């Protein structure tokens with residue numbers, strides 16, 4: 434039986450990493466064989482492309498170049514990691530996927546959803562997640578959390594409030610348009626409350 438493909442999305446500082454570990458542990462407890470991965474990245478080649486995408490040295494990277502690098506890494510990821518794992522009956526949980534491209538390149542960089550859809554079709558040929566968790570948080574709070582971590586910021590994290598506001602609104606818009614695929618979580622709630630919702634959604638997916 435084919436495994437399920439789950440993705441995690443949201444702005445910076447919304448708790449994706451913490452909840453990814455929670456999802457990993459919960460699914461393992463249920464005896465599910467799973468692969469944790471991320472985008473951009475997930476494969477050796479994809480991680481090299483990630484290095485280019487996040488490197489602040491590339492100040493002149495155009496939005497189109499950024500978009501195509503995201504999909505180049507994704508093509509490699511889908512064909513060599515995600516699809517083989519699903520075919521082997523494993524579940525795959527990815528920290529970001531194509532929704533991020535619509536939010537960051539489509540909305541925040543201003544390329545528009547219409548420029549992205551044909552490339553998505555060409556690369557993915559209808560392939561898409563079974564469920565996408567969207568960790569939703571007011572942008573100011575997310576940015577404060579990132580600042581508190583004190584890590585050096587990458588090429589995306591150095592963007593300003595309006596950029597992340599556009600990211601947030603794009604995720605919410607996409608989730609409202611196809612509610613059946615998305616599970617939108619209020620990430621401003623206490624972690625325990627967020628995780629109760631995640632657990633309920635995972636249980637539904639396991640039963641399907």
Ligand code: TMP
Nearest residue numbers: 472473503529530533534537538589590
């Ligand atoms: P991360 O910080 O969640 O690991 O993601 C790396 C950055 O890449 C993050 O700022 C969002 C960005 N990104 C895009 O702009 N488009 C995409 O398609 C993906 C997958 C990530």
